[in-house]
Amino acid sequence: MNADAPTQPSPVTQAPPVAEASPATQAPPATRSSLPPPVSGQHHEIDSPAGRLSYWADGPKSPTTATPLLLIHSINAASSAYEVKPLYEHYRAVRPVYAIELPGFGHTSREKRQYTIRMMTDAILAITKEIQRIHGDTPIDAMALSLSCEFMARAANEAPQAYRSVALVSPTGFETRPGRWVGGSRAIPWLHNFFENPLWSETIFGLLTARPVIGFFLKKTFGSSNFDRGLLDYDYLTTHQPGAQHAPYYFVSGYLFSQDAPLLYQQMKMPVWMSHGVRGDFVDYGNKALVAGLPNWSVTAYQTGAMPHFELPDAFARDYDAFFAGLPASRAP
Structure with missing residues (x-):
């Protein structure tokens, strides 16, 4: 697997729960009392070009x-860091792990503003810089889900030195369709x-995020009625927060989809592990041959839906660890 020359290990760093943190990064008491933490650990906030x-x-x-490992949730009407919970809870025992909530989702601001590809990419770059500040400027590992894979790829191309590796779970942009391969979004x-x-803005969103409707979409995502009920419960809670409709409306209107996603993936230079399922409505990877033969890419297909880390957590972690084992000598996970 081709990759940049390995970086030297930085001095021993303290894991986030016991490391000193600057007062500015410690989050104030939660203002959304009805929305519990999506994962364990400490909650922090930072200012960035993408907002707080x-x-x-x-x-x-x-x-x-x-x-350090950065985990990035997908983009949909109910996105939150809960979508990476199995991986977060698994890896926190062995390495520093971080889960961002992107602009418009979870505990991050949901104000009415324009949500763009640039904003999401800037958010990933900002949290990456913050993690590197804490851990001595070392390259990190990062994993993204679904549409966020496009933002992750863009960030990795803009700051390749910041990432030791990138993992993409059920990435968008590989659909069997003619691509324009030009910059810009697919906004309508x-x-x-x-x-x-x-x-009718809030009324429509309320209908789209009723518990049975969320369950319907999770069934389509998992390709089975055997989806995670904790995810259903959290999805319902996070979609019933003030301003929850604003970012999802930019999502369903195409503003967050990149025209040039295939090119973004092909341009990535660091080791990349792509994984996806074969069940449900999100199984069109007809164009994955564009990257499957590249020396820095490896691809794994699971007999699951679009969230294999929920359905096969042990197998998924073993495969991810095997991917790590093949990376250039650096700081071991």
Whole structure:
């Protein structure tokens, strides 16, 4: 597997729960009392070009030199860091782990503003810089889900030195369709204007996020009625917070989808592990041959839906660890 030259290990760093943190990064008491933490660990907030961001951090209780791991949830009407919970809870015992909540989702601000590809990419770059500040400027490992894989790829191309490796779970952008391969989004302005009409904006979102409807979409995602009920419960809670409709309306209107996603993936230079399922509505990877043959890419398909880390957590972690084992010598996970 081709990769940049390995970096030298930085001095031993303390895992997030016991490391000193600057007062500015410690989050104030939660203002959304009805929304519990999506994962364990400490809640922090930072200012960034994408606005004020919320993230969660945890890790071993003793000092470690393990490479930090950043986990990034998908983008949909009910996105939150809960979507990476199985991986977060697994890896926090052995390495520093971080879970960001992107602008418009979870405990991050949900104000009414324009949500863009640039904003999401800047959020990933900002949390990456914060993690590196804490851990001595070392390259990190990062994993993203679904549409966030496109933001992750863009961030990795803009700051390749910041990432030791990237993992993409059920990435969008590999659909069997002609691509324009040019910059820009797939925005449909009139559709967004329709959804955000104040006469029915909240009503429509309320209908789309009723518990049975969320369950319907989770069934489509998992390709089975055997989906995680904890995810259903949290999805319902997070979609019933003030301003919860704003970012999802930009999502369904195409503003967050990149025209040039295939090119972004092909341009990545660090080791990349792509994984996906074969069940449900999100199984079109007809264009994955564009990257499957690249020397820095490896691809794993699971007999699951679009969230294999929920359905096969042990097998998924073993495969991820095997991917780590093949990386250039650096700070071991």
